[in-house]
Amino acid sequence: MYKLVKSISGQTLNCVFRLSDNATIPFDPANTDYQAYLKWVAEGNTPTPADE
Amino acid sequence: MSYLNVNQIQTAGNLPSFTTGANTINFGTQSIGASSASTMKNRIINGAMVINQRGFNSTLASTGATYTLDRWIGYNRLASSAYSVSQNAGSVTPPPGYINYLGVTSVAATTINAGDIYYISQFIEGLNTADLAWGTANAKTVTISFWVYSSLTGSFGGSLQNSGSSRSYPFSYTINSANTWQQISVTIPGDTTGTWLTTNGVGVQLTFSLGTGSSFVGTGGAWTGANNIFMPSGSVQLLNTNGATWYITGVQLEVGTVATQFEYRQYGAELALCQRYYFRRNSSSSQDIIANMQAYSTTAVFGKLFDFPVQMRTTPTSSYSNIGHLSGWNSSGGSAQAFTTNTGITADTNGIYAISGLVTGSSFFTSGACAAVQFNTTSGWIDASAEL
Numbered sequence: 312m313y314k315l316v317k318s319i320s321g322q323t324l325n326c327v328f329r330l331s332d333n334a335t336i337p338f339d340p341a342n343t344d345y346q347a348y349l350k351w352v353a354e355g356n357t358p359t360p361a362d363e
Numbered sequence: 364m365s366y367l368n369v370n371q372i373q374t375a376g377n378l379p380s381f382t383t384g385a386n387t388i389n390f391g392t393q394s395i396g397a398s399s400a401s402t403m404k405n406r407i408i409n410g411a412m413v414i415n416q417r418g419f420n421s422t423l424a425s426t427g428a429t430y431t432l433d434r435w436i437g438y439n440r441l442a443s444s445a446y447s448v449s450q451n452a453g454s455v456t457p458p459p460g461y462i463n464y465l466g467v468t469s470v471a472a473t474t475i476n477a478g479d480i481y482y483i484s485q486f487i488e489g490l491n492t493a494d495l496a497w498g499t500a501n502a503k504t505v506t507i508s509f510w511v512y513s514s515l516t517g518s519f520g521g522s523l524q525n526s527g528s529s530r531s532y533p534f535s536y537t538i539n540s541a542n543t544w545q546q547i548s549v550t551i552p553g554d555t556t557g558t559w560l561t562t563n564g565v566g567v568q569l570t571f572s573l574g575t576g577s578s579f580v581g582t583g584g585a586w587t588g589a590n591n592i593f594m595p596s597g598s599v600q601l602l603n604t605n606g607a608t609w610y611i612t613g614v615q616l617e618v619g620t621v622a623t624q625f626e627y628r629q630y631g632a633e634l635a636l637c638q639r640y641y642f643r644r645n646s647s648s649s650q651d652i653i654a655n656m657q658a659y660s661t662t663a664v665f666g667k668l669f670d671f672p673v674q675m676r677t678t679p680t681s682s683y684s685n686i687g688h689l690s691g692w693n694s695s696g697g698s699a700q701a702f703t704t705n706t707g708i709t710a711d712t713n714g715i716y717a718i719s720g721l722v723t724g725s726s727f728f729t730s731g732a733c734a735a736v737q738f739n740t741t742s743g744w745i746d747a748s749a750e751l
Contacts, residue, residue, distance in 0.1 A: 320659075326709055334682035335708050341563055341677035343750060 313348055314359040327358055405626040406487050407569070408636045409434045410509075410614035412450060412463040416643045417746075420449035422470055430750055432465050433637040436486065440479040444470050445602050446573060448483070453608055458510040458544040460625070464612035467573060472605040480593055481574040481602055482521075483611070486751035488676065489526070489566030495553055495618065497525075497567070502553025507569065508622035511536070512544045512610040515601060519609075520572045520583070520594025523551060526565035530557035531592035533583045538599075546613070548622035554586050563676050565751050569616060573609065574602035638673040643746040646688070646738035653736050653745075656691075658728035664691050664736060670714035671747065679747035681710045688743030694732035701739060710747055 314328040316335065325338040327348060336344045352358070414433040422444040423429050428436045431448040439445055451457075452466025467483060475481075495503050513519070516538050523532045532554070536547040560566050572594035581587050583595030601607050613625045628636075644653070656666035683689070683705070690699040708715060728734050 324709060329680075332682055333686070333705065334680050335710075336680045337678040337709065339678035342680060344680040344748070 315361040317361040404617045405615045407614045407616050412465045412612050414637045415450045422447040434485050436484045438482045445473045461612050464610045467609045469602045469607040473602040475574040475576050475600050477576040477578045479576040482570045482572050484570040486565045487567045489560035489562045489564050492566035493561035497554045497559040498557050502555045503618050504552050504620050506550045506622045507616050508548040509614040510544050510546050510612050513538050514608045516541050517599040520598030522570050522593050524568040526560045528591045532586050533581050533592050533595045535583045535595050550620050574600045635673050639676050640750045641748050642671050646741050646743035651738040655733050655735050658730050658732050658734045660730050661726045661728050664734045668715040675712045675749040677749045679710050679749040681708045681747045683745045684743050688740050690737050690739040692735040694729045
């Protein structure tokens with residue numbers, strides 16, 4: 312499961328939290344964790360919205 | 364092409380300047396080639412299993428790939444545990460010249476079903492294998508060598524694969540005596556077809572099978588275009604046997620048709636090679652100041668945490684032991700308060716540049732003032748992973 316991230320100033324960041332271990336995954340095509348996230352999304356899943 | 368065949372070149376005083384051997388050039392008593400001289404010939408990183416930044420010593424308890432000792436992946440098909448990996452498992456004496464090995468221990472008698480795969484692997488970055496020219500008519504032959512020790516004997520299996528696993532070369536190696544270190548070498552002709560990345564993606568994947576189902580075995584000793592072939596059919600299935608052990612060290616992959624001596628690299632150099640893919644900043648005390656940041660508000664700090672010692676392969680995933688293991692000092696310096704919320708630890712290839720830690724309550728920090736950030740426990744860590 313993943314959760315989108317906003318900065319403390321409210322901007323949406325180009326990264327996502329992996330909730331299983333609180334890792335922050337950058338939206339970088341060469342990052343294998345991001346590749347796994349894209350596969351998860353392609354399977355029809357949706358990340359949890361960022362905290363407001 | 365022309366050749367100059369000499370055995371020795373002498374000085375003007377008829378003293379030998381250098382001599383040649385079958386695979387060496389010798390300068391006095393020093394050799395290049397069939398020696399432990401560091402020539403960056405070994406494309407495997409952490410082949411002597413010395414670096415273990417994660418302190419990994421555990422069973423692999425979930426489906427998928429888990430990084431264990433630095434650069435070494437363990438792949439587990441089951442959601443339950445089939446095997447454990449630890450540095451120097453079983454505390455046997457390593458082979459001469461080594462102090463560490465990667466140890467696999469089977470923790471169950473696992474049935475290997477047709478679609479199952481279990482393995483230990485290293486993904487070699489394409490930038491470090493580009494000169495092999497695989498996928499072209501100029502593909503170079505490579506030789507893999509390693510020391511292995513197992514409670515089982517027989518013909519074991521492994522493979523080389525490309526990034527898409529659409530090209531595979533299953534290979535066999537034989538362990539003749541149980542519980543005895545044995546050095547293996549396997550020579551593999553370069554693949555003249557297929558797609559082999561020369562980027563910062565996976566160039567070559569070296570895999571040692573621990574158990575492979577019938578869907579993923581093939582004919583040994585030849586390149587195949589069948590997908591995901593991890594070992595020759597009929598190879599030993601280590602994980603069939605509860606308590607079976609398989610230890611490995613001195614892994615080397617080099618250009619050429621002969622296995623030369625393992626390339627010894629100094630610890631700091633090997634660590635730096637590993638840190639291109641993974642870096643962990645461990646806490647050294649219960650008051651380990653990491654950085655001076657800025658209070659973004661009365662409850663949050665923001666700023667650069669630290670640079671990585673080595674530029675990483677790509678933008679890393681970052682994580683930490685526990686957000687409560689980090690504290691911020693307010694500008695008066697009189698007290699530190701543990702963070703309760705992480706609103707983002709982000710990084711680029713050079714460092715972790717933005718941590719937004721929140722503390723509970725209000726008016727702890729002075730907005731705009733400096734706020735030192737520290738580990739408040741010796742068990743704290745922050746890491747960054749750009750593994751392949």
